[in-house]
Structures are given as structure tokens and as C-alpha cells.
Amino acid sequence: xIEPTPLLDFFKRGDVERDVRLLAAQGAxxxxxxxxxxxxxxxxxxxxxxxxxxxxxxxxxxPVEALQAFxxxxxxxxxxxEFFADRGVFPGEIPAILDLEAPLVDTGGExxxxxxxxxxxxxxxxxxSAMQVLGKMTFPQRLKAALKGTKEIRAILIRDTxxxxxxxxxxxxxxxxxxxxxxxxxxxxxxxxxxxxxxxRKWMKNYKVxxxxxxxxxxxxxxxxxLLGRLNDRDLQSVSIDRNVPEPLRIAARKxxxxxxxxx
Numbered sequence: 001x002i003e004p005t006p007l008l009d010f011f012k013r014g015d016v017e018r019d020v021r022l023l024a025a026q027g028a029x030x031x032x033x034x035x036x037x038x039x040x041x042x043x044x045x046x047x048x049x050x051x052x053x054x055x056x057x058x059x060x061x062x063p064v065e066a067l068q069a070f071x072x073x074x075x076x077x078x079x080x081x082e083f084f085a086d087r088g089v090f091p092g093e094i095p096a097i098l099d100l101e102a103p104l105v106d107t108g109g110e111x112x113x114x115x116x117x118x119x120x121x122x123x124x125x126x127x128x129s130a131m132q133v134l135g136k137m138t139f140p141q142r143l144k145a146a147l148k149g150t151k152e153i154r155a156i157l158i159r160d161t162x163x164x165x166x167x168x169x170x171x172x173x174x175x176x177x178x179x180x181x182x183x184x185x186x187x188x189x190x191x192x193x194x195x196x197x198x199x200x201r202k203w204m205k206n207y208k209v210x211x212x213x214x215x216x217x218x219x220x221x222x223x224x225x226x227l228l229g230r231l232n233d234r235d236l237q238s239v240s241i242d243r244n245v246p247e248p249l250r251i252a253a254r255k256x257x258x259x260x261x262x263x264x
Contacts, residue, residue, distance in 0.1 A: 006167035006196045008035050011042055015164070021046060023140050025055040030103040031147050031173045033070055037104065041083055059087075062105045068092035070104065102173070123150045131156055147172050154179060159188050166193050170200075177206055184212035191220050198223045211235050217244045224249050228256055236260065 010016060011024065023029045025043045030036030043055035071081055071091040081091065117133045119125065130152060134142060139162070146157045146168035158169045169175070170183075170193065180203050183189060194213060203209050207230075213219045214227040215238070224245070228236065231253075239245060240253035 005031070005035055005171040007031070007164075007171035008038055010164050010167055011039055017139075018048060018051070019140060020143060020164075021048070021051050022054065023143070025051045025058060027058040027061070027103060027105050029140075029143060029147070031171050033102065033104045034076075035103075035171070037070070037080060041080070058105065064089060065092075066104045121145065121149060121153060123152075125150075125152070127152060127156070143168050148174070151176075151179060155182070158183055158186070158193060163190065163192050166190060167196060170196055177203075177209075181206065181208050181212055184209045185216060187216060187218045189218065191218060194219045195223060198227075214239055214249075215242060215245060217246065221246050221248060225252055228253055233257065233260055 011021070016024075020029065021043060024039045025046070027036060027040070030039060037059075040055045040059050043051055044059075046052050046055070067084060067089050069092050070076065071084060071089065072093070076091075084090070117136070121130055121133055134145065134153070134156060137145065142157065142160070142162075142165055145153050146160075146165055149157070149172075151174075154169045154172060154175065157165050160166055160169075166189070180197060183193060184197050194216060197203055197209065198213055198219070210227055210230050214224055214231060214235070216224075225248075228239070228249075231239065236253055236257045240250055240257050242250065
């Protein structure tokens with residue numbers, strides 16, 4: 001199943017500045033194959049004529065064989081198949097091996113940094129130095145870093161004050177389950193980050209993520225309350241006496257714990 005990503009949702013809501021939309025139209029802001037195609041198709045309807053033209057040019061640069069291989073997947077939305085059928089491109093009859101964690105066409109995803117600054121963002125680099133480099137970056141550069149950077153870079157940018165930067169971190173194909181668990185425990189991230197994690201079906205299959213969100217005082221209360229029913233008795237009892245979570249959540253957890261003990 002192809003899951004929508006937080007970055008794609010941002011574009012669909014129309015919350016994206018022109019320079020970032022142009023970057024996406026060029027194919028330079030696309031973490032995965034399905035996301036790149038969805039963004040390019042979406043940008044064909046952009047109110048800016050140049051962006052529409054660039055998106056169309058980028059689509060035309062994608063090798064037909066790669067498109068056919070992608071469209072041959074059983075989980076590709078019917079609307080996307082119909083769109084490309086109108087352009088004369090149909091699903092391949094023979095399944096092909098395709099790296100879905102990479103864009104179908106890469107038109108330059110480099111950050112455009114000096115060698116010295118790039119080295120400070122490499123794996124194992126000093127955190128303080130990395131933060132200084134990130135602070136000097138343009139907005140599009142930080143978006144690319146959120147997608148293509150290291151685990152340490154993602155840990156920094158997930159706390160960024162700009163919502164789109166945070167959501168782009170959550171769209172990175174390099175993101176691991178361990179990082180999602182860590183983000184779900186953080187009280188220093190925004191509610192939007194925690195809400196996005198809670199809405200992702202894949203991540204919510206991980207019980208550790210469910211517990212982390214339920215116990216995080218920053219998690220929106222409406223989301224926390226829905227998670228109580230998924231907690232085991234021990235974790236439910238823990239939430240019921242946790243002074244760090246909102247009182248309505250403690251009370252609800254206490255009631256569920258009592259009801260659960262009464263059924264045994």
C-alpha cells in the first residue's frame with residue numbers, strides 16, 4: 001500500500017511558497033518515486049505558469065520504462081494510471097524491480113554547500129557545528145537536508161520552528177522506526193509532528209510508538225484518548241498515575257484500568 005506522506009499533504013493544502021514549488025517541479029524535492037509523480041501531477045495545476053511548464057518538462061524527462069514499471073505495481077492509485085494513460089504511457093506487463101525509495105528522475109538533490117560546510121553535516125559530525133551550518137542555510141537547502149541528511153540532521157530539524165521542515169523530515173526515505181519512536185517521545189517537537197505520526201498507519205503498528213505518543217504530554221489530547229484502548233494493562237496503569245500527562249487523560253486511563261480489572 002502506497003502511503004501518503006506529510007510533505008505531499010503540505011503541497012495538497014497549498015501551504016508551499018513559490019521557490020519550493022519550483023524546486024519540486026524541477027524534480028529536486030522528491031524523496032520517493034510515488035511522491036515525485038504525485039507532486040509533479042499536482043503542480044501541473046499550479047496557478048504559476050512557469051511552475052506548470054517546468055513540472056511538465058520534468059515529467060517528460062522520466063524514462064518511459066521506469067514509468068511503466070512503476071505503473072505496473074498493484075498499489076498505484078487508479079487516478080495516476082488514468083493520468084498517464086492519457087499521455088500514452090501504460091503499466092508494464094512484466095513486473096520489474098524498482099527502487100521505490102528513490103525518485104524516478106533526480107535533477108539535482110545536492111545541498112549546494114561548500115566542502116567545509118558539507119563535511120560538518122556528514123555522518124558523525126559535531127552536533128553544534130552542524131547546527132551552525134543549518135542556521136546559515138536557505139529554506140530550500142534545509143528542506144533538502146531534511147530529506148537527504150543524516151540521522152543527526154533529522155534529529156535537529158524535527159524540532160524546527162517551520163512546520164514544513166518538520167513534515168519533510170517525516171517524509172525522508174532514510175527515516176527509521178527507531179527515529180520515529182524517539183520523535184514520539186520528544187516533548188520538544190510540535191503537536192503537528194506528533195499528530196502526523198499518529199495518523200500514519202505504518203508507524204502506528206509499532207506498539208512502542210503508540211505508548212510513546214500516549215505518554216507524551218505534548219500529544220494532542222484527542223489523539224492520546226484514542227490510544228488508551230491500545231495500551232496493555234501495565235502501560236494503562238502507568239498513564240493513569242502520570243502527573244506529566246493532561247488530567248483528562250489520567251482520568252480516562254484510570255477508568256479504563258478499573259474497568260479492565262473488573263472484567264478479570
